[in-house]
Amino acid sequence: MFTVADSKWMAHALRLAERGLYTTSPNPRVGCVLVKNGAMIGEGWHQFAGEPHAEVHALRAAGEAAHGTTAYLTLEPCSHHGRTPPCVNALIQAGVARVVVAVQDPNPQVAGAGIKQLRAAGITVDVGLMESAAQELNLGFFSRMTRGTPWLRCKIAMSLDGGTALHNGTSKWITSEVARQDVQHWRARSCAVLTGIGTVLADDPQLNVRAFAKEEDAPLPVKNGQEGLPRVRQPLRVLLDSKLKLPLIAKILHHPSSSPAREGESFPLIYTATHNEQKISALENLGAQVVILPNAEGRVDLRAVLRDLAARGCNEILLEAGSKLNGAFLHAGMIDEFVLYIAPQLLGDMARGIAQLGELTALDQRVELNWRDVRNVGKDLRVVARVQKGSNV
Secondary structure, eight states, X not given: OOOHHHHHHHHHHHHHXXXXXXXXXXXXXXXXXXXXXXXXXXXEEOOSTTSOOHHHHHHHHHXXXXXXXXXXXXXXXXXXXXXXXXXXXXXXXXTOOEEEESSOOOOTTTTTHHHHHHHHTTOEEXXXXXXXXHHHXXXXXXXXXXXXXXXXXXXXXXXXXXXXXXXXSOOTTSSOHHHHHHHHHHHHHOSEEEEEHHHHHHHOOOOSOOOOSSGGGOOSOOGGGOSSSOOOOOOEEEEEOTTOOOOTTOGGGSOOTTSOOOXXXXXXXXXXXXXXXXXXXXXXXXXXXXXXXXXXXXXBOHHHHHHHHHHTTOOEEEEOOOHHHHHHHHHTTOOOEEEEEEESOOOOTXXXXXXXXXXXXXXXXXXXXXXXXXXXXXXXXXXXXEEOTTOOO
């Protein structure tokens, strides 16, 4: 059904879609290429939520020449009115002859309706070319639409023997500056960065996307292709604090004094299990939003947190926490992926580990992982590994 040329143009559409890696949330990353007589006459990608989708950019570039083209789309065109009109209507009105779709949209508001409308208009539609690559580009969006929870990615800096901090809590710095710079890309693509109160009390992090060492290293594209500094979309900063121990002077409650708030930078969202009205009022006066979500044990309900973040439009979450919270999410079966920065050093058997899992008494209790990517980042090693579903502790 698909030709070599089809594969060539879909691959290009996927590269275009990747340009929106850091900016499209809560929308998916989508690319579109219009081809006629073997030549590309229009291309586009979804750049920012609330702005035109990939198809509209490509159709505008092609103009009247869009009539009779083949459109290569990394995701089924939307068929519903959101913040922008349905793209399926634009494709039909432009007179596109054929549409090649990588993957069907998992959004229940679309879910095949766009494809159905195209075919009803007499347009040839072929679906499934490079489907896995298109899903991979939007794994958080697919997770939110099909599971009702975001994709949870856990970032850990560690020694070769699995230590994340000395026994006394010292952890700055295990990995190199190059590795810490690389982390900014994972933060930038995430809808939210999540941590626990233990990490805040120990390290007082800001949890934002900070400046890149060189402008060309910054992952965020310039708005509308204009010259100037990249447009930064800051992730939502999320804290789990069951007993509201957060100090009112914590950095997470205040913008860095050395620089103004960047676009999209927000004050934190705090999940707690306590009804301490006085502390909640003090936090809200500083701009924080406090949500009470207790479980039966009097701690924050982790699954309820992820469902709430999904309802807020979060596709990908970056977990940057200590071994206790990492272990809790692992026990609950909620971590999808690890990003491990492994430094060429040993911290010894008294160092703090990756996750508190308790004693495992049988090998079938272990957490199984699937390698996804291994590469050098400066002097450190970066390993991306996914939790094998059905793996329980």
